[in-house]
Amino acid sequence: MGIEIRVRAATEADVPRLAEIYNHYIVTTPATFDIEPYTVAERLEWFAHYAPAGPHRVLVAESEGVVLGSAWSSSFRPKRAYETTVETSIYCAPEATGRGIGTLxxxxxxxALAGEGLHRAVAGITLPNEASVAIHERFGFRRVALLSEVGRKFGRYWDVAWFEREL
Ligand SMILES: CC(C)(COP(=O)(O)OP(=O)(O)OC[C@H]1O[C@@H](n2cnc3c(N)ncnc32)[C@H](O)[C@@H]1OP(=O)(O)O)[C@@H](O)C(=O)NCCC(=O)NCCS
Known part of the structure; x- marks a missing residue:
């Protein structure tokens, strides 16, 4: 690669770029079941649920001042007994996939999450998505469930595989 990639906590200033990356996948892929792209204002509301410390964080990977990808941990479900579980998500800019940035x-x-008293991480992957399955398995997730045809996007149904790992 040769170019230095830095991973850091996201700030509000990153949100327009994060929206741009995520909106690309909303519009072109079933990876997320959002259908409409977000405005920056909507994504700022989303970002307000995260913090630089604690269980719910957004990290970005940056190279020469350009954000190339992001990973975040969020509340799995709102009921309090789920507080020791997070759902993780990861999206690299389309021009920056397959270069090890997701792994970083x-x-x-x-x-970062190791000291937060968490017990499980879960991730839902719309199938097929070889790269996402590969990176989740690389980080110790194993597939525990397949929900069939639970999403409808682009005029067809999609299966979602659920993965989990210990923390
Ligand atoms: C999924 C994603 C985050 C992985 O990040 P990445 O930077 O591309 O992945 P890396 O280069 O770090 O490689 C991680 C693993 O994925 C594999 N991989 C990467 N791209 C791949 C591809 N196109 N097809 C198959 N495997 C792929 C790598 O070989 C590597 O596997 P290994 O650990 O067994 O060697 C990234 O490809 C992405 O943003 N994809 C589009 C958005 C998306 O689908 N997000 C996940 C939604 S659930």
Whole structure:
């Protein structure tokens, strides 16, 4: 690669770029079941649920001042007994996939989460998504469930595989 990639906590100033990356996948792939792209204002509301410390964080990977990807940990479900579980997500800019940036992001995210008293991480992957399955398995997730045809996007149904790992 040769170019230095830095992983750090996201700030509000990153949100327009994060929206741009995520909106690309909303519009072009079933990876997320959002259908409409977000405005920056909507994504700022989303970002308000995260903090630089604690269980719910957004990290970005940056190279020469350009954000190339992001990973975050969020509340799995709102009921309090789920507080020791997080759902993790990861999206690299389309021009920056397959270069190890996702691996850097997830390594930093799970390192950051290690001291937060969490017990499980879960991730839902719309199938097929070879790269996402590969990176989750690399980070110790194993597939525990397949929900069939639970999402409808682009005029067809999609299966979602659920993965989990210990923290
Ligand atoms: C999924 C994603 C985050 C992985 O990050 P990445 O930077 O591309 O992945 P890396 O280069 O760090 O590689 C991680 C693993 O994925 C594999 N991989 C990467 N791209 C791949 C591809 N196109 N097809 C198959 N495997 C792939 C790598 O070989 C590597 O596997 P290994 O650890 O067994 O060697 C990234 O590809 C991405 O943003 N994809 C589009 C958005 C998306 O689908 N997000 C996940 C939603 S659930």
């Amino acid at each position: 992001l997830y390594a930093a995210l799970f390192e």
